[in-house]
Amino acid sequence: MGATAPMMRLRRPRWKDPRLIVGIILVVASVLMGALLVSRLSETTPVLVARSPIVPGDPIDAADLVVVEMRLGDQTEVYAGTMNSIPAGAVATRTVQEGELLPISAIGQATDVTLRPVVVPVDATVAESVVPGATVELWHTAPTSADSEEVQAVLLVPDAVVRRIDEGSSLGMRSMAVEVLVPSGSVGEVLEVLSKDERLDVIGVPGAHGLAP
Incomplete structure (x- = not known):
């Protein structure tokens, strides 16, 4: 009989193997990032919405706005959330249509109009x-x-x-x-x-x- 071919033995992965450690870290990091993203997208935040059209020069008045809870994701810094975030004497610098979220960029002073x-x-x-x-x-x-x-x-x-x-x-x-x-x-x-x-x-x-x- 001819010589038998040597059998290849699979070595068990070692926990100290750097490649295995890096792989575990990447998997855990991706899971945590995904969970954080889902959590942020599901969170609601208060935002001001126009009850009726607000035209340039109109004062930003609480009577013309309503607060609603919405999922804004990473857009929370784009819109005004409460009247406390609006400076005294603020006016609209552009038209905000009925039902539109109040953008911070549309808030200014009379001299801006x-x-x-x-x-x-x-x-x-x-x-x-x-x-x-x-x-x-x-x-x-x-x-x-x-x-x-x-x-x-x-x-x-x-x-x-x-x-x-x-x-x-x-x-x-x-x-x-x-x-x-x-x-x-x-x-x-x-x-x-x-x-x-x-x-x-x-x-x-x-x-x-x-x-x-």
Whole structure:
């Protein structure tokens, strides 16, 4: 008979083997990190939510907000949690829509707001998209020349924000008016058009939200 092939013996792993120790450490670390992540994602935290649209320049008032518990994960530092975290005299620096979480980035002081309120008379009913907090366009329509019957519409302000709508008296004695917030650099042009009693239309931008000033 030929010589038998030597049998290979499997050595038992030694607990002092560095590779085994490193492997155990990695497994334990991954389990702990996963458990920590799941725990953080399942935790709820208080956050302020707007009851109704808050436009730039509006005071951050508790009456306009409600506290809800939500799972924010790693976004807890992005939103305001309680009124105690809001500085005294704080105002909104951009539009916060109804039902929107109040971002800390939207909280500032009056000096941070570069928009100015202007009241625009409107003869006809405005579109459904023209509501408080909505972004709108202001279009100026005027004759092309002093002796011409042709008119031309020009986009005067592309990013105004509706602050309030005055629908006039119930008897229709007054025309409708829309108070809008316009960039300070455009106030002069808007007032010039209004002083000439020329047509200025407030056009809604469907789907658009308030823009940061």
